[in-house]
Amino acid sequence: MTKKLLLSIVVMLLALPVDAQEKKQSFFKRVDSLLTKRYRRGNIDTAYVIRPETKWTVSARLNFSGSMIESEGIDNGEHFRSEIKADYKSTVSLAVSYMGLTLSAALNPAKLLGKYHDYELNISSYGKRFGFDFSYQNAKNFSGWRETDGIGREDLPEDQLSVKTLNANAFYNFNHRRFSYPAAFSQSYIQQRSAGSFQLAVSAMGQNGKFRGDSELDFKITNIGIGAGYGYNFVPTKKWLFHISALPTFIVYSNTSLTLDGDRIPLKYHFPEVIITGRAAIVRQLKKRFVGLSMVYTFTNNGDEDNLALHNIKWRARAFFGFRL
Numbered sequence: 111m112t113k114k115l116l117l118s119i120v121v122m123l124l125a126l127p128v129d130a131q132e133k134k135q136s137f138f139k140r141v142d143s144l145l146t147k148r149y150r151r152g153n154i155d156t157a158y159v160i161r162p163e164t165k166w167t168v169s170a171r172l173n174f175s176g177s178m179i180e181s182e183g184i185d186n187g188e189h190f191r192s193e194i195k196a197d198y199k200s201t202v203s204l205a206v207s208y209m210g211l212t213l214s215a216a217l218n219p220a221k222l223l224g225k226y227h228d229y230e231l232n233i234s235s236y237g238k239r240f241g242f243d244f245s246y247q248n249a250k251n252f253s254g255w256r257e258t259d260g261i262g263r264e265d266l267p268e269d270q271l272s273v274k275t276l277n278a279n280a281f282y283n284f285n286h287r288r289f290s291y292p293a294a295f296s297q298s299y300i301q302q303r304s305a306g307s308f309q310l311a312v313s314a315m316g317q318n319g320k321f322r323g324d325s326e327l328d329f330k331i332t333n334i335g336i337g338a339g340y341g342y343n344f345v346p347t348k349k350w351l352f353h354i355s356a357l358p359t360f361i362v363y364s365n366t367s368l369t370l371d372g373d374r375i376p377l378k379y380h381f382p383e384v385i386i387t388g389r390a391a392i393v394r395q396l397k398k399r400f401v402g403l404s405m406v407y408t409f410t411n412n413g414d415e416d417n418l419a420l421h422n423i424k425w426r427a428r429a430f431f432g433f434r435l
Contacts, residue, residue: 146209152238158288158303162434164398167207167297169432173216175199175230176425177247177275183418185258194254194266196247196273199230205432210298227251232426234406236291238299242280243387243406245424249273266323273319277408277424279387281311281339281357289343294353294391295404297432301351306342311357313337313385315410315422329368331420333410335359335385353391353404358384366412380414399433 146165154160178195205214220226228249235242252271257263283289285307293301313335321327341355361383368375386409393402405427413419 153287154238154290154299155287156302158301158305159290159293160300160302162298162300164434165209166435167205167432168435169205169207169297169400169430171203171205171428171430173199173201173203173232174427175232175245177249178423179252179273180421180423181419182415182421183413184416188259188261190256190258192254192256192266194252194271196249197226197228197251199226199228207298212296234295236295238286238290238292239283240280241283241291242278243408245275245277245408245426247273247275247424249275270323271319271321273317275422275424276314276316277410278314279311279357279359279385279408280313281309283341284308284310289341291341291353294343294351294393295389297393297400297402300395301343301345302348304343304345306340309339309341309355309357311337311339311359311387313357313359313387313408315385315408317422325371327368327370330366331412332363332365333361333383333385333412334363335361337384339387341389349395351391351393351395351402353389353393355389357387359386360384361412364412368418375418377413377418377420380419383411383413385410398435399431401431402429404428404430 176195176198178193181192183190199218200220201216201218203214203216205212218226228247228251230247231245233244250272251268252266252273253268254266255263256266283291285305288305289307290299290301293299315331315333317329317331319327319329337357337359339355339357341353344352346352364379364383366377368377388407389405391402391404393400405425408422408424410422411419
């Protein structure tokens with residue numbers, strides 16, 4: 111039915127009168143002209159940053175992500191440490207861009223085969239001045255270990271811990287005329303010369319978890335941080351781009367609730383409590399083609415090791431290849 115519908119639309123367009131076809135072509139030309147002006151304009155220093163000469167960009171991506179929760183503290187006078195990890199997630203995606211407007215689709219082979227049962231959503235936007243990363247994960251396949259002085263290490267089996275986690279980071283880039291995040295992460299710009307920039311950032315982290323084993327643990331964590339950082343694009347030649355940036359934000363609002371077997375456990379504020387977002391990328395330009403790797407890493411620290419401290423780690427990595435038309 112879809113093929114017949116498309117064929118009918120094509121026949122109808124071809125059968126339009128000459129004046130109707132001219133109006134249709136004129137409309138598309140006006141749209142293309144507006145998009146071109148929007149795409150080419152911008153207050154940038156073209157000695158450092160330029161737009162690609164072509165309008166179309168097609169890229170294939172292989173994405174990986176993981177998360178880990180570490181804890182450390184004192185339990186009944188004994189020092190303990192624990193580490194639990196969720197199942198890794200991998201997806202294959204294809205993206206098509208036309209002058210900055212992108213349409214993409216992703217496929218998770220493990221999900222289709224029934225080997226991955228968690229849910230994860232990642233959204234990123236990298237502009238000249240502003241950008242953000244948003245990540246939500248609902249994970250139930252955590253496993254790991256706990257080590258206590260005098261007792262030793264014990265394994266923590268799967269299906270006992272379920273955690274919902276949200277991580278968000280937004281930033282403002284001061285030197286947007288010469289330093290480009292999109293050149294490293296979306297390839298909608300090309301970095302011509304090395305440049306860096308100071309940035310302001312706001313971060314947020316929310317988590318809701320339940321542990322059902324020999325004991326019952328429920329916890330809720332909400333953090334908001336404000337800070338500043340620095341990003342740098344190193345261009346040794348016009349064919350290579352190396353990016354690194356760090357955005358540490360100090361937690362200015364924290365609301366935490368932990369309950370173990372019905373008893374509330376205090377998680378005291380201990381300076382410095384931080385949310386740190388780090389990014390790195392390598393891009394290789396090959397005429398109208400490009401290939402590269404990128405990564406986003408988030409670390410959140412709450413509490414005090416002399417009582418109870420929690421470390422949340424979330425990372426996403428991407429390998430990509432694309433070409434411009």
